[in-house]
Amino acid sequence: MKLVTPTDFDILAVLSDGKRNNAVNIAHELDRNRAYINTRLPVLKDYGLVETIGPAPTSGLYEITDKGRVAAANQSVYEDDETDFEAFLDAECGADGDA
Template identity: 45%
Template structure:
């Protein structure tokens, strides 16, 4: 999970595309396959997946395979509300929604 020093900073549109692919695809995938599906550089996708994992939006389930988390699904569903200026509020909002509050 992201700390206060490392608040959620999404890289759009790449992070949105990664979350969409994991949500709509097989539900889990390797970074190289995700990169192929969204036509992005594999190294960049891998780097972004590490950040998304730090934020709790995806998880590495072993052998380099990532899947989207419930928090990641919420973030994707509300991605249009995200901006770098309000990233802390966005993170708080999706965490509250996940907690039911």
């Protein structure tokens, strides 16, 4: 798992409030380029940290997962070069991502 710090953790923090959000709003809240946020959200989705919500898979509306909440709360563990963060998340959440 290769996350971009601090951006990916900032995105997770925005979504940690439990509300669904889209790239435009997240970019505005973080004062970051929307196109860049749009490139990071699918990566976070591939890692199981966020999921798309809505009637269509391309709705652009994202929600944090339980695994994403654990990741957001443990940025310091990610920054420890000796820790396999993906294995850490799997151990904390179970292999299926449920905390």
